[in-house]
Amino acid sequence: MNMIEEIEGGITTPQGFKAAGVHSGVKYRALDLGMVYSDVPASAFVGYTSNDVKSAPVQVMMKENSPKLSAVVINSGNANALTGRRGVEDAIAMKQAVAKELNIDPIEVGVMSTGLIGRFVDLHKIRYGINRAVRALDLGREADSLFAEAIMTTDTIKKEFSVRTRLEDGTLVYIAAVSKGSGMISPHMKVLHGTTLSVVTTDANLSIDFRSKWQEILDDSLNMVSVDGDQSTNDTSILMANGKAGGKYADEDPEFIAALEMVMTKIAKTIAKDGEGATKLIEVQVTGADTKEDARKAVHKILNSPLVKSAIYGSDPNYGRIMMALGNSGCKFNIEDVRLTIKGGDLEVPILDMGAPVFQEERSVEVVRMAMDNTEVSILIDLAYGKESAVGWGCDLTYDYVRINAEYAS
C-alpha cells in the first residue's frame, strides 16, 4: 500500500517554511534572487559538485559544513565561479548580509549562485536584493512560484514537486523540491552548462545521521542525470528538515524514504527532459551488473555518448552504438549473455541475444525505428552477470543543443 500522495505545492508547502523571489538588478529585468527561510533552524544535508573547480559559494559551504540552516539565499545571473579569493569573500559577504537582516548566525545561512562565470558579483545589487527578499518572505503558492522563478535560468519547464505521506507513527509530513537545471544564456556570455541547484524542504524530523542516506538518494536520482556529461562547478542540492511536523526521527521511516526518493526521481527526470535543446527523454536501465558502480558506469557512458544521443534524436536504429558505449564503460559483462531491449510508446523490441542481433532483416529494423520515434525512449540492458542495477536519465543531442551552446551571445 503506497501512502504517498502527490499534491499541488511548492517550497513553502511543508510547515514552517517561507520563501521569496525578487529582482536585485544582477539580471536586466528578470527575478534573480531567491530565499528560503525556516522558522526554526533546520537540519541541513547538502550535496555538492565533485568537479575540482568549485564555485566560491560551494567552497564556502563545504568548509563550514553547517549541520543546521535557517536560510538559503540563491542568486542567478552570476555564478561567482572562477573568481578566486575575492569570490570567496563575496560569498561570505552574502551570507553575512542575510544573517544580519534575519538576525541569525551567518553559519545558519546557505548560499548558492548560478549564472555568468569569471565575473565578480556586484555586492551592492545583491545586498539590495537580500534586503528586499527578507521583507518579501511569505508562504503560499505565490511565494513558491516567485522563488522557483528567481532561481531559473534557461529552464523551460518548472521543476517543482511536492508530496505528503504518513510516517509509521502516524505523523503527516510534507516534502517539496524545487530545482533549476538546463543551462543558461546571459546577455554577454554563457554560463557553465547545466548547473543544478536544488532545494528540498520537509517538516519531517531528521537526525544528522541522515547525511549518508541523502548521499544515497542523490546517487540514485540527480547524480544519474546527464545532459552532456559536463559537470558544473556550482551544483548544489540542499535538503532542509525543520521537524515542524513533530513525531520521531524519520531517518529510517520507509514511507518517508520512499516519498523523498519519489520526489528526487521526479526532479531528476524533469531536469533530463529539459536538457538544452532536448526533444526526447532517454532512460537507461542496466540490470544484472556485478556491482552498483559497474551498473552506474554503464548507464552514464551510454547516456553521455554523443553517437547514442544523436541516433535517438534521429530515431536511427543504430543499436550498435549502445553496445559500443557499453563496451567503453569498463563495466564487466560477457557479450554472449547481454540482452538489449529498446522501448518506446507501446513497443518493446528485443535487439540483441547471444552477442548478435536478434534479426537481420530490414523490416525488423523499422520496428526499432518506430520504438525510438517517441518522446520517451528506454534502453534496457540485462548483463546477466551479477545482481546489481542502476537507472539514469538523459536526453537526445539535437541541432538546438549545438545552437544554444555555440551562439556567441554578445
Place this chain on the structure above:
Amino acid sequence: MNMIEEIEGGITTPQGFKAAGVHSGVKYRALDLGMVYSDVPASAFVGYTSNDVKSAPVQVMMKENSPKLSAVVINSGNANALTGRRGVEDAIAMKQAVAKELNIDPIEVGVMSTGLIGRFVDLHKIRYGINRAVRALDLGREADSLFAEAIMTTDTIKKEFSVRTRLEDGTLVYIAAVSKGSGMISPHMKVLHGTTLSVVTTDANLSIDFRSKWQEILDDSLNMVSVDGDQSTNDTSILMANGKAGGKYADEDPEFIAALEMVMTKIAKTIAKDGEGATKLIEVQVTGADTKEDARKAVHKILNSPLVKSAIYGSDPNYGRIMMALGNSGCKFNIEDVRLTIKGGDLEVPILDMGAPVFQEERSVEVVRMAMDNTEVSILIDLAYGKESAVGWGCDLTYDYVRINAEYAS
C-alpha cells in the same frame, strides 16, 4: 639537425610492399576491399581498440598475436562486429582465403573490417574480392591510391603520409602510413562511428621488442585523437616492418623513432581535422601535470566536452567551460596556479591567472573570440604542478555532426 624528409608517397613506398584496392560487391559501387603484401614476412606490431565489445577480426587477431605478417586484408562496408561466433568464423575464413591465394600461412595474414555493424559478412563476395586483390597487387602511386580509397568510408580527406630518413648507420629507410577514420554512412544503417584503421609500412628492420615502443607512439598520437569520445569496436593500427632497407635494428634509432612519431602525429591530426561535421581542428596541450596519465586525462576530458566543442564551433569565448572540463578530469592541480591560454591564427590570449580571469572587460572577451575564429584553435594549459605533459587533437561539435549521426539513412 632534422634529417626527416616528407615525400610524396603511399603504402607501397617503402621497399618490398605491394598493395591493391578492389570492388568486392559488399558496397554498391565503391572500392571496398584493400590488401597490403610484403615480399618477405614483416615484423608486425598491432594496437587494438580497448573497447570491451570487440569486432570479430579484432578478436581473432588478438588471439593469434602473430609476430610476423605478410599480408593484411581490409574490407569496408561491413564491420563484422556484434556478429557472435559466426563473425569469428567469417574473419578466420577471410584470413584463410588470403593465405590460400598468396600461398602463405594463415597466421601471417592480418584482417580488419569497417562498416555496418550487426550484419554477417557475405563471404562469397569477400572471397571474390580477395581473389581480385591478390591479382591486382602492385607497387606505385596508383596502387597506393586504390588501397587508400578501398578502406575509406565517409572520410573527406585522404589520410596518407610518407617520409624517409637516414638511420645512424647510414641506412636510408622509408615509412608510410595510411589511415581511415571519421565515420560512415551506409545505404541502410550507419556504422559505429570513427573506426580508425591504420596501416603503417616501413622497410626498416625492427625486433619484436619494438612492441612497447609502438604502444608508446600510439599513446601519443592516435590515442590522443578524440572526435566524440566514443571508441569503436574495430580500431586497429598495424605497423609492418619488413627490413628490406637492410641495416641494423632501428628499434632505438633516434631518427627512426622521430620519423615514425612524425608520421603518426600527422595522421592523428588529419583524423581529428576530418572528424564528422568538423569545421575546426582543436589542439589541447597540458603541461606541468603530476603524471603523464593526469596530463592525458585532462586533454581527453577537454577534447570530449560537448560544451567546449560547441563553444569553439561558435567562437564563443566561454573559457569557463574549459576549466569545468579540467575540473572534471580527475587530474591534480591547484586552481590558483593554473594558466590558460587560447591560441588561434596570430593571436595568443592569456585567459586565467591566479584562479581568476585576467580581464573583466567586454573588449578583451572579443579578442578571445577572434582567436577562436580560426580553423585551428589551440588550448594551452599550464598546471604548474608537476613536470609531465600531453597533447591531443579533436574537433568542434557542429550542426553537421548532429545531422550526420541523426539521419535515418534507409
